[in-house]
Amino acid sequence: MLRLNVNAIVENDQGKLLFIKLKKGPYVNKLSIPGGGLRFGEWSNQGAAREIFEETGIKIPADSLRPIGFCELRNKSVKDHRVVLLLYGKGDGNPTDTEEATAFWIHPYEVEDQLLPFAKEALQAYRNKKIHFKIDQDKKLCID
Numbered sequence: 001m002l003r004l005n006v007n008a009i010v011e012n013d014q015g016k017l018l019f020i021k022l023k024k025g026p027y028v029n030k031l032s033i034p035g036g037g038l039r040f041g042e043w044s045n046q047g048a049a050r051e052i053f054e055e056t057g058i059k060i061p062a063d064s065l066r067p068i069g070f071c072e073l074r075n076k077s078v079k080d081h082r083v084v085l086l087l088y089g090k091g092d093g094n095p096t097d098t099e100e101a102t103a104f105w106i107h108p109y110e111v112e113d114q115l116l117p118f119a120k121e122a123l124q125a126y127r128n129k130k131i132h133f134k135i136d137q138d139k140k141l142c143i144d
Helices: 044-056 117-127
Strands: 002-011 017-022 035-037 066-075 080-090 101-106 132-136 141-143
Touching: 002 044, 002 117, 017 044, 035 044, 044 066, 044 080, 044 101, 066 117, 080 117, 117 132
Parallel strands: 002 080, 066 132
Antiparallel strands: 002 017, 002 035, 017 101, 066 080, 132 141
């Protein structure tokens, strides 16, 4: 099944990024950046703002989120194929725990070894101004 997701790199004034520690699913206790499925009728920035709020309690104006790239994630063993639109925005506030995740602000270098491969690649792509990457989870590799 092909799905369209939106995920965001959100930075505060101290240079810390907003991460989530997942509580459910196959990646429980792993760290990622906030995001999820885009709903029919939503623009990417609206979907990202909604997902950020749902997963962290942080409200970010949709108009302040800007696209920075996209990636393709494929896992044939579970028939999952996603195209993820990546966005960037500035934010602040105190994250709240949700049913899905525990959210917190932290410098990325402090948690890089705990990040999901997707989140790690998304941060590297943002830093290197690379607008596209692919991850084939069956082959456990990142393809440029």
